[in-house]
Amino acid sequence: MSEQNWLNELRVSYEVSGITEDQLLPTPMQQFQTWLADAVSAELPEPNAMVIATVDSTGAPSTRTVLCKLVDERGFVFFTNTNSNKAKQLAANPQLAATFLWLKLHRQVHVVGAVEEVSRAEADEYFATRARSSQIGAWASEQSRPLTSRDELVTAVAQYEAKFAEQDVIPTPPFWGGYLIRPKYVEFWQGQRSRLHDRFRYELSDPGFYGRSVLNRADAWQISRLAP
Incomplete structure (x- = not known):
């Protein structure tokens, strides 16, 4: 195997069951909780780890891995130093993409949404x-x-x-706090044979729903199957 093409020989066969529309739960938060529970049951290391992407003032992207510490009807919450690069980028452009990757299960979840700081009381409660x-x-x-x-x-x-x-x-340090990701859409990806993967996207059915407490309302979401 030459040094140039050895990566081409790395292959994984996805011998797992797929997902169909009728198996999906009505809201992305319900579906995420189910998949997260599967990842925990599979004893994956840090199943709550997610890669988050932000952009700086020039539009240059940055990614890093953080731990999601709360998932509820509002969205996804993580905590960090508010003087960090990611916090500065979110202050300038409060938009974020996040990906949870569970390789053993051949699954990933992609989240896109806006970000806002959680209350000081909530940050204090977690810090404790x-x-x-x-x-x-x-x-x-x-x-x-x-x-x-x-x-x-x-x-x-x-x-x-x-x-x-x-x-x-x-x-709690004054320079430490939490961030809430309010999802606009959430995509669930399940690896399948022959790279014919299953992809389903939950997207808010009405832009007016965004930012309101509707994440657990089935009528707030439109589900679409996407080409792999």
């Missing part, structure tokens, strides 16, 4: 559930800022460990 070491890390890391060495980060962690040593409760 984090491990103490993760809370310290959130304070210590000036996310996306260049470091002279790892020692600089280790030193910052030690400083905040000392600062909060006498406190049972570590407060």
Whole structure:
């Protein structure tokens, strides 16, 4: 096998059952919850991981993997440093695409929507559930800022460990919060034999529904099968 074409020899046969229209649940959030439960049952590593894409002020795209920490009738929620590059890009252009990839199940879910910050109360509630070491890390890391060495980060962690040593409760950093993705459409992809994959898209049936609490209303969504 030559160095030029060895990637061409990588092949995976999708020997799994497909999905049909009558198997789909009425709303994308219901369907997502079902697929997420399947991913958890399959013991996939970090099944709530999603790759999110944003763009900067010049239109250049960026992607990174984050963990989805809440899925409810509003959409999908993740948390991060609000001084990070992704947060700055979302402040300038609050649109986002996200993909959940579950390779073992030959499935992926693609989400497109607008983003808004969650309330401080909601961010505080989640921050309180984090491990103490993760809370310290959130304070210590000036996310996306260049470091002279790892020692600089280790030193910052030690400083905040000392600062909060006498406190049972570590407060949420003012530069840390959550973001809600309100989906405009959600696509479900199931790998199939001969690359004749199943793709179904849930799209809001009326643009006026967007941003309202209608994600769990079946009549708010139009379902279409897409060519693979």
